[in-house]
Amino acid sequence: MTPRRITALAWIAGLAAVLFAALAMLPPKPARGFDLAAFARIPVLEGGRVKPIDSVARNSLLMIRSKQSFQVDGTLMNGVMMGGRTVTASEWLLDVMFRPQVADKQPVFVIDDPDVLGLIGMKQSSNRYFSLETLQPFLNEIERQAQAAQPVEPRARSRYQSAVANLYERLYLYWRLRNTVQNPEASGGLAGQLAGAAQPSEAMHQETMIQLAHFRPLPPLQGQSPDAWLTVGQALRNAAGGQANPGLTHLAGIASGYGGNDPAAFNRAVGELTALASTARPEAISHASHELLFNRAQPFYNGMIIYILALLGIFAYAFMLFFRPGHWFTQLAKEGSFALLVAGSVVHTAGLISRTILQGRPPVTNLYSSAIFVGWGAVILGLVLERMYRKGFATAVAAASGFASLIVAHHLSMDGDTMEMMRAVLDSNFWLATHVVTITIGYSGVFLAGSIAIGYTLWKHIVKNPEPETERALSDMTYGVICFSLFFSFIGTVLGGIWADQSWGRFWGWDPKENGALLIVLWCSIILHARWAGYARDRGIMAMAIFGNIVTSFSWFGVNMLGVGLHSYGFMDKAFVALILFCVSQLVLIGLCLLPRRFWENSPDTPRAKKA
Template identity: 30%
Template sequence: MKETKSLTYIYFLLCMCMIIAVILPTQQWDDTDRTPALAKKGIDWDNLKAIPVQKEGRVMPFDSFARVLLTQISGKSSVKVNGKKISAAQWLAETIFAGTTEDYKIFLIENPRVMEAIKVEYKADRDRYSYKVLKTQIDLINQYAAQAARVEQEKRSIFQNQIIHLSNNVFQYQSLINSLSFWKKRRDLAGIDTFYTTIVSELNAVRVENPNMSPKYRQIIQSIITYPYEKQVGVSVARFMHHLYFAGEIFAKFNKMKLSQKIMDITKSLENKNIQKMYSESFTMVPPPQRLINFLETVKKSGGEDELPRDMEKEFKIYISNYLNGKVIKKVAKHKYKLTQQGEKVLEDVDQEWKAPWYVFLSTLSNPDDTRRDSLSSLNMIHYGFSNNSISDINNGIKGVKDFNNKMLSDKTTKKVSLEVSYNRYDLFFWCVVLYLASAIFCLISWLGWAKRPLFFVSLFFLIVAFICHSWGITLRMIIKERPPVSTLYESIVFASWVGVGIAMIMEYFSRASKSISLFTGAISGYILMAIAGKYAMDGDNMAVLVAVLDSNFWLSTHVTSMVIGYSACLVAGAIGHIYVLMHLMPNTNQKQAKEVGKLVYGTLCFGTIIAFLGTILGGLWADQSWGRFWGWDPKENGAMLIVLWSVILLHARLGGYIRDWGLALGAVFGNIVVAAAWWGVNLLSVGLHNYGFTQGLFNKLAIFTVAELLFIAFGMVLWYKKQGGKSTKTPKAATA
């Protein structure tokens, strides 16, 4: 009888959770991947998102690149157009390839004074504006920004910071629009028209004078002549530059040095004047031949003496047959190769850095053999597709660019990029938030006494699923970044949340007497921390590269990780402390239960103390290794010490008999304030050596949190006093009194 009943419950509950999962407030989390692409149906967005590009010192998929840019400009990773959401990748593609995003409202202005200063229409204190609107005010924006930039960074006001940020964003956007501007229709170029007529007539003369010229040149001349200057105005910058370049080459070939020189001069001045305005380097997406470089370097290192590694043999075949025709490497013995002189030169000359299309365009003008032209032609195809509404061209172009980049890059890089695409797509941490909340809610309902067992299991199920998502998300990040789990503030929150849930699950397993209290603690702290992390995820590239001093996987994995575990354990202790207090409000709580929960607080606190102490010392050792002193009273160090001090105080006070379960529980709640202060609070000071974790604008939130916790402690004290006065079994002294 009971089984069937519980099955019905489970079914009913599953339905309910689905509803909850849908209703949940999701604004702060980006859900662009769950909205279908709008305008251009049929575009292969998945392929586009997976194109490797370079930004902020690392290779990332186009998708991440777009998110980083868009969140930097608009504070969100999606754009709302006519009430519908567009993903960052789509926005970026439209911006770069079609230039149709000028009226999307993306520029976030968070200060009414900025709006007033740059004379845009005021609607709300925090609003987004389109480029179309800001375009007319650019001079004003830049003027204010230049003024603000003269002030030292620490002394800038909110207004000054905002205006600089805005000006940078507008510049960034302009340079994005210009990424492929060499294919834009050319505007009239004053002073060249008469000369261009000369070029055409002279070319004609050359053709007549040299009837035996090669068909290649004949063809070029033909194509230039059929575009007289008037028609040239409608032609793209790229084609115009090509024409100029080839005309120059032909004049040089047929001994018309003066003309050739003049064309060169004109090209130079064009580059200096007109092109500089259109030149853009913000979209670095043409990779260096990394695979080739790696290969040649391995060969060079072996110097014909070592045997090449087996997997290199495979690479070797690819390059010899397809790419380099055996000119750069010679065989010395079986499996042994050496670079030829030409090979050394290739290694020296090859561009080792990522380049923007503009750079590639200019440098391939004179070098038709450069393989990077393939990438340009694929980009052109996308560009053409967007302007002519041809989906198949867009898709072919996307595929071309992706294949080209994957061919250039090493397998390791492309694998990491594709992992990152799936990391972005599944958005595991978002689901963690949803599931943790669901788990906490079900656990709460189960306490009401109705359908206790099944509700408990549903709650447990959600918690486990969430924990798996959470673990998988962290693992993916570790693989992509090749780092231990924590190296940024954002990651510290994600990891602390994971540890908290882990601790809670272990406690739930061992301490069954406390009846799902640990489970609830885990779920709720998981939810709260992940929701906070969600805010931080929006802070630009959350997988950004590390500054030199942090570049030590050993210390990152020991000191930072144990520190975060320590934070987490103390927070969990604090959370159980809350529950300890609140459970005394429930009518059906007995002393035995309360004692069990009190033990949980104590146990977690002990664990937290050990780990926080260990983390603090390891930090000291790292500091000793890299800064030369074990302890320097740096704010972050002090913060870590405060946590240890506070837990040690609690433990000794308990040992000395000054406090008991109530005191420990309330002390653990106060510990939350200490942790928050050590974790985020010290960053507010903006001093010290640990200044890679700084954030701004936290003060209010921290103050509210502190006040709330203090009120809670006061409330707990009142409750304790009342309970003690009622049926006091707390202390022997009270019992005798």
């Protein structure tokens, strides 16, 4: 095979990966005749911003079940499973609101905590998912236990207390969703409530709905403030006062169409509500359509898959290099994995840009998006390094970092909407774009340097005759990336100080997050000074670079777990064990890197470049 063909084949693989990711954006097929794609696009106001109802459904299901969709089993007919299928978040939401008899039987509540399982009389088994119907007899007890846990500060709660409080919150969310569009207590559904809106008996139903509404589905009419979205309860109350809202009729059509299994009526009502929203709020519709596409595309999830493929490719390359270095497949594996890395970064970048446009904010606004951005930065840097050195090494490291950070992001997305509104003090695109982005690029750099150092350590232990040229390249890369990180970490930290001076009145307050940033700056400059003064040679620098991973993970996540200081809006508690494991693994790698000479097959030191 000619080199040109190999290259062409490699890029075809990359293109295929991008196409595969793009396919995800196609709308799903209607389920039982109901046009779910059109329903999913309906704009609503929730969490202070306009979003498609699809986002509400996905985030709710994510909170309740930790997944954005689920499988229902079919029935076993003649030994063949029939009718098993995926229930999307939007369909589930429709069931919760309008077909409770179906939704309540679906096992959507995930329970892992053994004590909470014990509370509902279950043993820990492979079945972790329970339906509302199963939980029904224990609701009072769950509420009692959760209320006992409520006064305890979240940080001080025991595992059981957090688990039971969390289950209660999820049950409550489910209950709110059910009460958002119609009151299940009222007879005749929303249509009945609308017809009898003025009757005194309805006032209480309306009040309940106003209190419980999880989202606001009724767009402001022309000439009203863009924030004046209404809950169904409010609109019903207005209707009782003689102010009819045209959206109510359409919502009632959606409710009765879905509940009464009349797809035609449902689809018609969805179309009418969408038309109403698009005349009153065209920008809300276009935003909802964009976000719906973004939700379907799941660019970060698909990007993660492509990064894994790139990583597998590079393993194949390493394997082939060992046995058949001259074979054409060796070259294909190397070029193919680079092409896949490019494909992954294209998907990743598209997702990042899309998110930035949707939110109207710089790319980093919370812990979740910082993970996405750290990965992105590492991948882009890795691409540049690979182009410079062409050893396949940077591809491996970049794919691994991209994959790892997207996994972290995936776990951080479980708390619900990742595009939540910014608290007043953070509401500054200028500072988010400068301070937050630079400091996050700094994190990327330190992690990339650490990853290269890990790669270096493993490679030197495994490979029989490491090429001196590659070793020097790795050494140069690590040094260069640390310089890069120091630059961005320092600028980011000082810009953070200046922002703090602008908003809190002091440049430096020894707040945990500030201290974390300072630790990174200090560590990077220690590495560079140790290198310049000759206190640490290549291996020492590599070990120090790996330690940089620990420093950065502490300042990125660790300080948030302390739960003190002005930056604790990124609070999280579940990841503590993961962080400790990560640090231990890094210490083991540092140990591997610093093993005395007799444990190395090859000379552990990097050969010096010959002086010209």
